[in-house]
Amino acid sequence: MARDTWLITGASAGLGALFAERAAAAGNDVILVARRAERLEALATRIASTGVSAHVIACDLGAAGSVPELMREIAARGLTVNTLANNAGLGVRGALSDSDGAVQAAMIDLNCRALVELTHAVLPGMVAKRRGGILNIASTAAFQPGPGMAVYYATKAFVLSFSEALHEEVRGQGVRVTALCPGPTRTEFAGIAGMGSSGFFEKNAADAETVVRDGMAALAQGRAIKVAGARNAAMAGSVRLLPRGVARRISAHVQRLLAG
Numbered sequence: 001m002a003r004d005t006w007l008i009t010g011a012s013a014g015l016g017a018l019f020a021e022r023a024a025a026a027g028n029d030v031i032l033v034a035r036r037a038e039r040l041e042a043l044a045t046r047i048a049s050t051g052v053s054a055h056v057i058a059c060d061l062g063a064a065g066s067v068p069e070l071m072r073e074i075a076a077r078g079l080t081v082n083t084l085a086n087n088a089g090l091g092v093r094g095a096l097s098d099s100d101g102a103v104q105a106a107m108i109d110l111n112c113r114a115l116v117e118l119t120h121a122v123l124p125g126m127v128a129k130r131r132g133g134i135l136n137i138a139s140t141a142a143f144q145p146g147p148g149m150a151v152y153y154a155t156k157a158f159v160l161s162f163s164e165a166l167h168e169e170v171r172g173q174g175v176r177v178t179a180l181c182p183g184p185t186r187t188e189f190a191g192i193a194g195m196g197s198s199g200f201f202e203k204n205a206a207d208a209e210t211v212v213r214d215g216m217a218a219l220a221q222g223r224a225i226k227v228a229g230a231r232n233a234a235m236a237g238s239v240r241l242l243p244r245g246v247a248r249r250i251s252a253h254v255q256r257l258l259a260g
């Protein structure tokens with residue numbers, strides 16, 4: 001198998017750290033991106049001991065101009081990205097009217113703007129070489145509106161729509177684009193989003209290992225969308241059959257349960 005270089009955002013924790021470990025275990029070099037440099041360095045040291053190269057670039061992807069700067073640093077190190085895992089993401093819970101507008105905007109910047117900018121930066125090279133993969137981490141939140149977490153759900157609907165469209169745009173050009181849609185998953189995400197104390201979340205959460213395995217397999221198979229977990233897939237499918245008014249009320253109820 002050809003050795004690829006994976007660029008993984010949000011590699012300091014949760015799904016991103018596992019994507020990095022699994023990509024490296026498959027013999028690929030990795031570029032690890034997140035804000036917490038010391039965590040990335042520790043992961044890179046572990047990964048490098050297995051014989052692949054692990055590069056650390058600490059970066060706040062929510063900051064304007066961060067992606068061009070990151071891409072300049074990647075080029076300066078002589079690296080070429082063959083696979084991009086757009087994984088960094090942030091969830092913020094609570095009614096929009098009570099929320100901090102700057103935090104909501106930062107979430108859109110990270111979950112949507114940075115993801116598009118990174119994709120835009122690497123895609124032309126992949127198309128030119130007729131080789132590459134982009135794995136965008138959406139969510140089961142992408143399939144219906146999320147009262148109580150409105151902006152987060154909307155960002156994930158954006159990621160799903162964007163990824164599906166790109167999947168078709170590059171069809172037949174040797175590049176795979178996959179949207180991975182996890183349901184609740186045990187990482188640092190729930191604590192940051194303010195739903196860590198919910199017994200409902202814990203009871204329904206998948207382990208990160210399974211989600212990462214599903215995502216990597218779906219990308220390798222060239223699938224457009226992968227909903228992680230059979231129950232999540234059934235729920236995402238059933239939403240399409242429900243009247244939208246019913247779907248959004250159920251979603252509001254689930255949000256209240258997740259909030260604990």
Ligand SMILES: NC(=O)c1ccc[n+]([C@@H]2O[C@H](COP(=O)([O-])OP(=O)(O)OC[C@H]3O[C@@H](n4cnc5c(N)ncnc54)[C@H](OP(=O)(O)O)[C@@H]3O)[C@@H](O)[C@H]2O)c1
Pocket residue numbers: 009010011012013014015016033034035036037059060061062063087088089090091110137138139140181182183184185186187188189190192
């Ligand atoms: N866990 C779930 O229940 C769940 C469900 C569905 C979808 N997802 C999605 O899965 C993806 C991964 O989430 P996770 O569960 O692994 O969450 P996590 O454990 O909280 O990890 C999030 C990662 O994103 C990075 N990050 C956050 N803000 C950043 C910024 N401004 N710039 C650069 N990196 C940033 C964090 O690193 P630093 O703090 O070091 O920057 C961290 O490495 C996200 O897109 C999330 O929306 C998660």
